[in-house]
Structures are given as C-alpha cells and as structure tokens.
Amino acid sequence: MELNLLTFLYLVASVTFIVGLKMLSHPASARNGNRVAAIGMTLAILGTIFLYEEEGARLGNYGWIFGGILIGTVVGTLAAKRVKMTAMPEMVSLFNGMGGACAALISLVEFDHLAHLDPMMAGVLLMGGAANAVKGFLLIIVLGLIIGSVSFAGSIIAWGKLNGSIKDFSFKGQHIFNILLLAVIVALAAYLIVFLPANAVFIFYTIFFLSLLYGVFFVFPIGGADMPVVISLLNSFTGVAAACGGFLYDNKVMLTGGILVGAAGTLLTILMCKAMNRSLTNVLIGSFGGGSSSAVAAAGGAVGSHKEISLSDTAVLMSYASKVYIVPGYGLAVAQAQHACHELEKLLESKGVDVKYAIHPVAGRMPGHMNVLLAEADVPYEKLLEMEQANDEFSTTDVVLILGANDVVNPAAKSDPASPIYGMPILDVELAKHVIVNKRSMKPGYAGIENELFFRPKTSMLFGDAKKVLQELVAEIKNL
Amino acid sequence: MEQLLSWISVHQEILYIVILMIFVGIEVIGRVPSVLHTPLMSGANAIHGVVIIGAIIVMGKAASSNYLALILGFIAVIVGTLNVVGGFVVTDRMLEMFSKKKK
Numbered sequence: 001m002e003l004n005l006l007t008f009l010y011l012v013a014s015v016t017f018i019v020g021l022k023m024l025s026h027p028a029s030a031r032n033g034n035r036v037a038a039i040g041m042t043l044a045i046l047g048t049i050f051l052y053e054e055e056g057a058r059l060g061n062y063g064w065i066f067g068g069i070l071i072g073t074v075v076g077t078l079a080a081k082r083v084k085m086t087a088m089p090e091m092v093s094l095f096n097g098m099g100g101a102c103a104a105l106i107s108l109v110e111f112d113h114l115a116h117l118d119p120m121m122a123g124v125l126l127m128g129g130a131a132n133a134v135k136g137f138l139l140i141i142v143l144g145l146i147i148g149s150v151s152f153a154g155s156i157i158a159w160g161k162l163n164g165s166i167k168d169f170s171f172k173g174q175h176i177f178n179i180l181l182l183a184v185i186v187a188l189a190a191y192l193i194v195f196l197p198a199n200a201v202f203i204f205y206t207i208f209f210l211s212l213l214y215g216v217f218f219v220f221p222i223g224g225a226d227m228p229v230v231i232s233l234l235n236s237f238t239g240v241a242a243a244c245g246g247f248l249y250d251n252k253v254m255l256t257g258g259i260l261v262g263a264a265g266t267l268l269t270i271l272m273c274k275a276m277n278r279s280l281t282n283v284l285i286g287s288f289g290g291g292s293s294s295a296v297a298a299a300g301g302a303v304g305s306h307k308e309i310s311l312s313d314t315a316v317l318m319s320y321a322s323k324v325y326i327v328p329g330y331g332l333a334v335a336q337a338q339h340a341c342h343e344l345e346k347l348l349e350s351k352g353v354d355v356k357y358a359i360h361p362v363a364g365r366m367p368g369h370m371n372v373l374l375a376e377a378d379v380p381y382e383k384l385l386e387m388e389q390a391n392d393e394f395s396t397t398d399v400v401l402i403l404g405a406n407d408v409v410n411p412a413a414k415s416d417p418a419s420p421i422y423g424m425p426i427l428d429v430e431l432a433k434h435v436i437v438n439k440r441s442m443k444p445g446y447a448g449i450e451n452e453l454f455f456r457p458k459t460s461m462l463f464g465d466a467k468k469v470l471q472e473l474v475a476e477i478k479n480l
Numbered sequence: 481m482e483q484l485l486s487w488i489s490v491h492q493e494i495l496y497i498v499i500l501m502i503f504v505g506i507e508v509i510g511r512v513p514s515v516l517h518t519p520l521m522s523g524a525n526a527i528h529g530v531v532i533i534g535a536i537i538v539m540g541k542a543a544s545s546n547y548l549a550l551i552l553g554f555i556a557v558i559v560g561t562l563n564v565v566g567g568f569v570v571t572d573r574m575l576e577m578f579s580k581k582k583k
Contacts, residue, residue, distance in 0.1 A: 017527050018504055024523045024571075025512035031575035034523050038568040041529065045564075048533045052540065059540025061550070068539065068554050072561020079562075080569035091570055092522045099563035102531045105556035109538045109549045132483060232521055238528045243498070245534035252497065257530035259498050263505025264524055268517065361517075368518035372574050386513070 002051045009047035014256040016040025021264060044253050085376045086333045090162035093231045096238055097155030103148030103241035107141045115201050135193055142189045144244035146211045151237040153215025158231050170221035178217050185210050226283050229272045236265025309460035314436055315476035321398035323354045327427055328370045329363050331404010331466050338377035340470035347477055356383050358390030358427050360408035387427060394431035402437045403466050410451045419449060435459045438469050519574045526567025532560030
C-alpha cells in the first residue's frame with residue numbers, strides 16, 4: 001500500500017516537472033510553473049523519506065536526513081534571497097555545481113558498498129550470469145561519478161569566472177591535453193568495468209580525481225562570452241547525472257526529471273550557440289578571447305578616430321527625437337544602472353518620445369539577462385523587443401543609445417570573415433540616424449576585439465559609468 | 481548481441497522513459513521566448529535537484545557504523561537540498577519581477 005502510494009507520488013511529481021517546465025516557457029504562467037514543479041519536488045522528497053522501502057526495510061538515520069535538509073534549506077534560501085540581480089547567473093552555476101556534487105557523492109557511497117561486497121562479487125562474476133548485472137550497476141555508478149564531478153568542478157570554475165575571482169587561463173596545447181585527459185578517464189572507466197581488476201578502488205578514485213581535473217580544465221580556457229553556453233551545458237550534464245541515479249535505484253522520478261533537464265538543457269545550449277552562430281564543438285574546443293590573437297590583430301587595423309558627444313548634446317538629441325531605442329549590455333548590469341535607465345525612459349516618454357529596448361539574445365552574461373535586469377526596474381514587458389523585431393525598426397529610429405553593449409552591435413560580425421564573431425547575428429543599429437555609445441573607455445568588449453562601429457561617422461561616444469551618465473542625462477533633460 | 485537484446489528487454493520500461501523524456505524535454509522548451517531563457521535554465525536547474533532523492537536513499541540505508549557512507553551521504557543531502565531549494569527560490573525571485581510589472 002505504502003509503496004504504491006510512493007509510486008503514485010513519483011508519478012505526480014514527474015507530471016509536475018513536465019507541466020512546470022512547460023509553464024516556465026510562457027511569460028504569463030512562468031511563476032506558477034516554477035511553483036508547480038516545486039510542489040512536485042516536495043511531494044517526491046517527503047514520499048521518499050517516509051515511504052521508501054528496500055527489501056522490506058524502511059530508511060533510517062532520520063536525524064541525519066532532516067539535519068542535512070534543514071542546513072541546505074536555510075543556506076540555500078538565504079543565498080538565493082540575498083544574491084543581487086546581476087549575480088544571478090553565477091548563483092545558478094553554483095547551485096548547478098551542488099547538484100553535480102550530490103550525484104558524484106551518491107556514486108562514491110554506492111561504489112563503497114559494492115567494494116565491500118568484493119569477495120562475493122568475484123564469486124558471482126565467475127558464475128557469469130549475474131556478471132552483467134554487476135557490470136551494468138558499476139557502469140552507471142562510474143557514469144554518475146564522471147558526469148557529476150565534471151559538472152561540479154566546471155560549475156565552480158564558471159561561478160568563479162563570472163564573479164571575477166578566476167581569470168581566463170589557457171596554455172599551449174590545452175585542447176590536446178583536455179582530449180587526452182578525457183580519453184584517459186574513459187579508458188580507465190572501461191578497464192574498471194570490463195575487467196574488475198583487484199585495484200578497483202584505486203582506479204575508481206583516480207577516475208574521480210581526473211574527472212574533477214577535467215571539469216576544471218574544461219571551463220578554464222573558455223572565455224566569459226561563452227560562459228552562458230557552458231553553464232547551460234553543465235546544467236544538462238547534471239540532469240544526466242541525476243538520471244544515472246534513476247537507473248541505479250530504478251527510480252522513475254529521478255529518471256524523468258534528469259532526462260527532461262538533460263534534453264531541455266542540451267537544446268537550450270544549442271539555441272544559444274545558434275544565436276552566436278558558433279557550433280558547440282567550437283565553443284568547447286576553441287577558446288574565445290584566448291586563441292584569437294590573429295583576429296584581434298586583423299581587426300586592429302580598422303582603428304581610426306572616434307568622436308565624443310557631450311551630455312547636453314545627448315540630452316537635446318534624445319528629447320527632440322520621436323523614436324529612441326536603448327540597447328543594453330553587460331555594462332548596464334555592472335553599473336547597476338537599470339533603475340536610472342528606466343527613469344530616463346519614463347522622462348522621455350513624458351516628452352512624447354517613443355522609447356523601446358532592443359534586446360540581443362546573448363546580451364549580458366546569460367540569455368535573458370537584460371530582460372531580468374530591466375524587469376527588476378519595472379520596465380514593462382512590451383517595451384522589450386527581440387533582435388528581429390528591433391532590426392525592422394532601426395531604419396525609422398532617430399537615436400540608438402547603446403549602454404555598455406559591444407560585441408552584439410559589432411558590424412565585423414557581418415563584414416569581416418576573419419573576426420571570431422563573424423556570422424553572429426547583430427543588432428543593425430547603424431540603420432538609425434544617430435548612434436550614441438556609452439562605455440567606460442575605448443577598451444574592446446568581452447570577445448576581445450575592436451568594434452568598428454565606434455569609428456563610424458554616425459556614431460558618437462559618451463564615456464563614463466552607465467549609472468552616473470544616465471543620472472546626469474536625466475538631470476540635463478529636466479533642465480531643458 | 482544477444483546479451484544486448486536481453487538487456488534491452490529487461491530494461492525496456494526505463495528505456496521508453498528515457499526516449500520519451502528526451503522528446504518531451506525538447507518539445508517543451510522548443511518555443512520559449514529568449515526573454516525567459518535565464519529563468520527557464522534556473523528552473524531546469526532546480527528540477528535536476530531530484531538527485532536529492534538518491535542522496536536521501538543513500539543516507540537512509542547507511543549502516544550507523546559506516547562513517548564514510550554517513551558523512552558523504554550527509555554532505556550529499558545538504559548539497560542536494562541547496563540545489564533544490566536555492567534553485568526554486570532564485571527562479572521565483574527572477575519571475576517575481578516579471579509578474580510585478582504586469583499589473
């Protein structure tokens with residue numbers, strides 16, 4: 001009866017995951033979707049604690065279980081409540097790493113159980129028949145270990161890179177080193193599973209260690225511009241690692257949730273790559289900023305002179321325009337300028353200017369980063385236009401104000417085949433009558449390449465921290 | 481070959497789930513506007529927190545003398561909970577902003 005109830009709860013939870021994910025993909029139902037999935041998760045967790053049985057025995061160690069859950073809940077809630085909007089992407093990465101660690105730890109414990117059965121296992125093996133079952137079990141444990149560890153180590157590095165505590169790091173031949181490392185891991189795993197050698201424990205821990213190392217070196221050379229893709233990929237890795245647990249315990253809800261996220265995460269990763277017109281292999285093997293020195297040199301030739309514009313000129317230009325587009329980028333997030341930006345937008349609207357935002361799919365550090373940021377400042381949803389819509393509008397736009405965005409408006413993506421971002425769809429801001437670029441300096445953006453746009457005759461530069469400049473601009477317009 | 485086929489037939493239920501879920505996952509996400517990419521990734525991140533169930537099982541059946549299993553299992557429960565709770569709360573915070581300006 002109780003086991004049947006548990007099966008039913010797992011079924012309900014699986015359905016809530018699918019429905020939740022579905023609701024999450026529509027703006028109106030998204031928040032409820034998240035709650036639906038959370039309720040399903042709670043049911044599955046409580047059901048497991050109180051109803052799960054294995055060979056007729058209930059689970060024990062309730063103190064440990066509830067203690068762990070309590071600590072995790074308090075720390076998790078506090079961390080998630082306190083994190084700043086700009087730091088959201090790295091928080092997601094960190095939580096993802098926790099999931100990976102959980103999967104790896106499960107594998108460690110299960111292997112330990114298996115290793116203690118060793119003499120018996122060897123006996124069973126000789127019989128032949130059950131050997132495949134043991135090997136299958138071991139395969140899943142090792143798979144969960146490798147994927148979980150890579151996901152954990154990789155997510156921690158991605159977290160460090162996003163919050164700036166870890167710098168890009170690559171050495172010559174790193175790609176070959178990575179491939180070799182992965183090959184060694186796979187070879188060791190195959191050796192362990194097929195031959196079940198006497199030193200199995202040693203090999204198992206070597207695999208664990210090398211997987212962690214691989215996770216580190218996997219993310220290390222990848223530039224910040226590709227970090228969203230990497231986090232999304234690691235997210236789907238953790239999904240697969242969770243699904244391994246589903247295999248291990250013949251647990252349908254773990255399997256459903258894990259594979260669901262694995263598949264959805266992979267698709268999301270591919271969508272992001274497409275938005276940047278790069279293949280996944282390219283992202284994984286080729287490092288963005290690091291290896292493209294030749295392209296930097298090539299693009300460097302285009303450097304000319306740029307012209308600056310004063311605050312008062314900008315204020316006049318914008319308040320007498322009829323249509324203004326704002327292109328936000330990472331600079332806006334860093335400067336925490338979203339509220340100032342919304343203030344400027346409201347002020348201009350009150351003067352009869354039509355103000356909208358053009359959001360590039362990969363602006364910021366994560367897809368949707370800008371949307372979340374502007375939503376925090378209460379910018380209405382309808383004001384945010386996606387790239388295709390915005391590109392249709394630029395030819396009738398008077399002023400485009402670029403706030404801390406760079407690579408997403410770089411014309412080299414269209415004109416220069418040697419550029420590392422060649423082929424990436426960009427916002428065609430040049431179609432507008434005036435382009436005003438707010439940046440802190442002339443330094444190149446995340447991809448490490450020069451932007452010809454800044455030297456075009458239509459473009460004027462407005463240097464300074466986005467928040468400060470916007471506040472001064474608002475004051476200036478009020479004084480007109 | 482025969483082994484493989486028998487393995488498939490023994491595990492057919494699980495294999496069906498895997499294959500169907502791959503398609504469901506792709507189908508469900510296919511038409512998401514890029515506005516929701518970050519919350520969606522975060523929500524998916526919370527959902528793969530189901531690993532916590534594995535951690536609870538490991539913890540719950542660990543013998544009280546097996547300190548390795550107890551300690552690793554305990555850490556697994558903590559990090560698994562972090563993934564689940566943190567993931568859902570962060571996603572809710574992101575989406576809260578989307579609904580706020582709706583009115």
